[in-house]
Amino acid sequence: MSMNSESNFLRSPQNNEYTKEIMKPINLNKFKLTKLTTREEVIKMYWDEDMSQQQIAKHFKVKPSTVGRYMNAVGIPIKTPRQAANLKITVEKLDQLYKKEKLSPSKIAEIYNVHPATVQHYIRTSGIHRRTLSQAISLASRKNVNEDFFSIWSNEMAYVLGVLITDGTIEKNGEIRISMTDCDVVKAIAKAMDSENCLTECMRPKATKMQLMFSVGRRKFFEDLTSIGIIQGGRKTSEQTFLIVPDKYKSHF
Structure with missing residues (x-):
């Protein structure tokens, strides 16, 4: 030695x-x-x-x-955590990486060659506001998607919303799922939402044909869908009684 x-x-x-x-x-x-x-x-x-x-x-x-x-x-x-970190990062830099660039503690740890627990320790002790569980899960997801898809009405948004209400599921956590045997329709929806890596094949109980399922969840979906009158939580089409669709988009809905 x-x-x-x-x-x-x-x-x-x-x-x-x-x-x-x-x-x-x-x-x-x-x-x-x-x-x-x-x-x-x-x-x-x-x-x-x-x-x-x-x-x-x-x-x-x-x-x-x-x-x-x-x-x-x-x-x-x-x-000790301080020895392990050998802090070569300022609070300002940590705040930038964690909050502005939205890097995970694991990714920051990889950059500075320290344990993720060390980064989490300094996030706590530095007074940096930590992410909620739903925010962390969203960032950790490998699924890409246009989170603002339901923010602004468009022909594509009206079409996807129509399919979602009639053949899909909308959960309270903002997760949407559409599962159909017509794979072309599901692929078109994924492409419209810039989310082609959210597709998986599935076989429903007692089904005789494979289905293609589109599934992705974001908190922003919950907020936007609620604002236009969507009742979330797996509700059926008949229960969507107060849906506001602009006249110019009703033909696509």
């Missing part, structure tokens, strides 16, 4: 437990890392070269949790 590594290692707040930890009887053969590296090499990588557990795991092609368990077993102290 280098002098710098030794110095960093000794500064660990957990080092007073070091001797006690390594004196415990441990069967190291159960750890995959035992066959791939040595305790000294992991200490060097973690403390001297300032590699994260994720980076070490990637280097040895194992899971980060495997590295964590191995380090605990052989008495290698874990860095």
